[in-house]
Amino acid sequence: MEPELIYQDDDLIVVSKPAGMPVHDAKHSTDYTLCDWLLERFPEIKEVGDARANEHIPYRPGIVHRLDKWTSGVMVIARNQESFLRLKDIFKSRQVEKVYTALVCGHLKEKTGIIQKSLGRILASPTKIGIEKSGSRLKNPKEAVTEYKVLKEYPGAALLEVKPKTGRMHQIRVHLASIGHPVAGDTVYGGKNVCLKDLGRYFLHASSLSFSFREGQRLTFSVDLPPELEERLGKQGVAKFS
Template sequence: MSDGKIFIVNQEDVGMRIDVFLSDKIVDMSRSRIQKLIEEEKIIVNDKITKSNYKLRLNDVIKVEIPEPVKLEIQAEDIDIDILYEDDDVVVVNKPQGMVVHPAAGNYTGTLVNALLKKCKSLSGINGVIRPGIVHRIDKDTSGVLVVAKNDLAHQNLAEQIKEHSVNRIYIALTEGVVKEDYGTIDKPIGRHPVLRKKMAVVENGRRAVTHFKVLERFKENTLIQAKLETGRTHQIRVHMASIGHPLVGDPVYGYKKQKYKLQGQALHAKTLGFVHPRTGEYMEFSAELPEYFTDLIEKLRKIT
């Protein structure tokens, strides 16, 4: 049996694209997932089928049918992971570079979710079988701190904090080139690349994305920065830094074609994560040290004059 939601458009939402509107309203559903539901005619406006670029009108009635998740058996796997904190509601982990957060088509093993299913008695079920407990993600080749919800109460609370931009997320990154400014804010909308659909890009009709950065150390041809997310769009730091001419070192998608250093992906680490505990209301903050490959590279760059 599928779940259903109904939305009525008010004045402040008039003119907004329906896929953007619904991705803001339905916390745990991505814009691409909403677009797929529109294609499958699971989302209708005023009892008529619609398109993803439909601009909302006053008093439009939007009906959303959310199908049951596909029943898949995701196996618990005995994979060693670095758990920074755990209680009955949340588990905070330091994800290594190279590990995918959750299973996806063609890749159902070796992920963080597979490891957590072995370590934890329960994970929230809001995101279905494939993504139990997953409130937010970091890329496969990005290392660092991630919080996972162990029940639906925690999941809904954390998802709301992320939506309200109140979660403290600080990253360390190594960029190509020498960044001249000591501090900066990049406020550019991010959406799907108009031609290369697997890439994200700064696009006019994208969702607002804001990254605050400051320089930690400059090298001959690179810069170590701290980046603080105000919003959390897909590949946000990678896209934003590339957009100002300083892509991340090792980035296979947005970086230089010729890479000097043989990395297994972008030099990006989720250093600090702070949030309000969903049950106690206490602010909690966790940090993870840079992985060895990252610190080794920094030491190497310090010796280049």
């Protein structure tokens, strides 16, 4: 389980992260992380990033955005401090277009749509994210917006193109589950009976990133679905989703 280096220059490193690899270290975890892999190959990024106020803050050299452990796909990393600050501003000001591919359980009535529901950590279960609604007890809920489009329908499932307009933790997974169509394989937000629960991961892949980094230059980085997801869709586009 190794990331794939898909682009590098003096300012940027772009990789395809595999599912199952955390981006950075976590409390009580000994997992080999993307940051470990990056530091082995690009030791110059060691001092790139925000200063850590204390040792409890994860060490994230060059990291300006993240993917969940079991989400695969494209990530961009800053190779120097100037690039870090530039990328950080691009992501914070929402000047980056992020496109994901997701397989969800069931068929959506609307073939395109926008989900606008604020998200926050569930106080009673801080590793999970919840939707802000009457009676919900969430820590610091924030606006979250997700656009989706149905690409193809399968028996009992649908393949979507998803564009998160904000970058909240677990945003796509929580938003899609909130409209009754959880991401296939996602037992956390889809429940124990979610479709494709035997997949060993959830069917969510960061397919592309596009942003303007240098004046007059639009950069787009794309990665295909990994084999375990492509194969599950079936050679003739027929898959088993029970």
